[in-house]
Amino acid sequence: MWCCIYCGSQSDKQFPSEHVIPRSFGAFRNNLTLHCVCGTCNNFFSGQLEIHFARATGEGVVRYRHGMRESPAPGADSDRFIARISGPGPLLGLQVRLTVNASRDGLGFDWIPQVGFQDESTDIWHWFTEDRLQLEFLKGIRFGSKVCFAVPNRADWKRLRDKVLSLGFTLGTEQQFEEIAPQTKMDARIGWSFDEVIRRCVAKIAFNHLAYITGQERSFLQREDFDTIRQYICRGPAPDQVDPNVVFIRNTESQLGFSSPAPIGGGHLIVTAWDVLGRAIFSHVSIFGALSYEVMLCKNYAASTAADSWSF
Ligand SMILES: [Zn+2]
Known part of the structure; x- marks a missing residue:
């Protein structure tokens, strides 16, 4: 038995x-x-x-890392696991999705569309994913803050820009679409x-x-x-x-x-x-x-x- x-x-x-x-x-x-x-x-x-x-x-x-799975991170629907840029600079805190890099010998990442608002007193950028672009999450952000978009393409940029405008934020007149040069290395910190x-x-x-x-x-x-x-x-x-x-x-x-x-x-x-x-x-x-x-x-x-x- x-x-x-x-x-x-x-x-x-x-x-x-x-x-x-x-x-x-x-x-x-x-x-x-x-x-x-x-x-x-x-x-x-x-x-x-x-x-x-x-x-x-x-x-x-x-x-x-040990070749026991195909992807380094759970699917996009998992909210248990998060990766953020940890190196200094305006991208600090930007959320990214861990992926397999091109040469398959390490980690790469995909951009997740986000909007950054700069805190004028500290110069730190606070990043928000699309689902958190709501006034209840933006309470600490001052109207008139500098706004920056981290987006993989122009369609995402337009959509996020419209959303920011609809929330009452104003944007400068000179909007440029700049690409971040390919980076050989960026540090990220993961949390779960x-x-x-x-x-x-x-x-x-x-x-x-x-x-x-x-x-x-x-x-x-x-x-x-x-x-x-x-x-x-x-x-x-x-x-x-x-x-x-x-x-x-x-x-x-x-x-x-x-x-x-x-x-x-x-x-x-x-x-x-x-x-x-x-x-x-x-x-x-x-x-x-x-x-x-x-x-x-x-x-x-x-x-x-x-x-x-x-x-x-
Ligand atoms: Zn049992």
């Missing part, structure tokens, strides 16, 4: 392979796989959690939502790892001690519950850039252990060495006096 460590469902047949580290992050010589996760949970994890972790994060960009979906996916990798190193031992993994983490992974916090705060980022500054040295080793690292008192079980998860997450699998293991029977 097989029993799922997440939902508890039982089956006479063996469950499909669940990978401790999602397959989208690579195939390994000694694949870490489990057979204690049912097909329903397996499908839910891949379709609802892993897909976002693999596409709309910094780790997703590194996947592209470290939201519940991403946190639950990281927690799932950690709990999978615990299952792997403890031999998928049912009587251990199904203990109430793990109910908090299990429910969080499967369902997230209940509507009337606060987030249980079990997944943290331990290093916030990370270099994922193509020009910067690769993160140490460039591989994945998972360490699951007891805390020094032998009460809590936690896991450190680092995918590609990009960021380091800490997952609290169990804050206070009830049978901690018998902890030495689970030495891992």
Whole structure:
């Protein structure tokens, strides 16, 4: 009899392979796989959690770097992931869409039509995508500010210009359509939502790892001690519950850039252990060495006096 460590469902047949580290992050010589996760949970994890972790994060960009995906960024419809020009100058803060560059050896980007308004006191340009050209988003912008358009073509420029005029802004009489010369290199900074979906996916990798190193031992993994983490992974916090705060980022500054040295080793690292008192079980998860997450699998293991029977 097989029993799922997440939902508890039982089956006479063996469950499909669940990978401790999602397959989208690579195939390994000694694949870490489990057979204690049912097909329903397996499908839910891949379709609802892993897909976002693999596409709309910094780790997703590194996947592209390792040739594990065709595109470095999620589709235009994703609002979880954003890339902005980070080099000094008027384009600072301009949103761009990461793409494959012409020689396919690095990152390029596409322009996203935007309007910039200059803050006269600081000279800084504030950029707005078309969907944010609304008075409610432009509250801090003074009428009469200098306006600049970052557009890939004339049709976009005309459309955005009409929109700016319709909002009551006036434009100078000398409008010119200037092209920015091709740049050999522009720095960009990426950001993404470290939201519940991403946190639950990281927690799932950690709990999978615990299952792997403890031999998928049912009587251990199904203990109430793990109910908090299990429910969080499967369902997230209940509507009337606060987030249980079990997944943290331990290093916030990370270099994922193509020009910067690769993160140490460039591989994945998972360490699951007891805390020094032998009460809590936690896991450190680092995918590609990009960021380091800490997952609290169990804050206070009830049978901690018998902890030495689970030495891992
Ligand atoms: Zn299940």
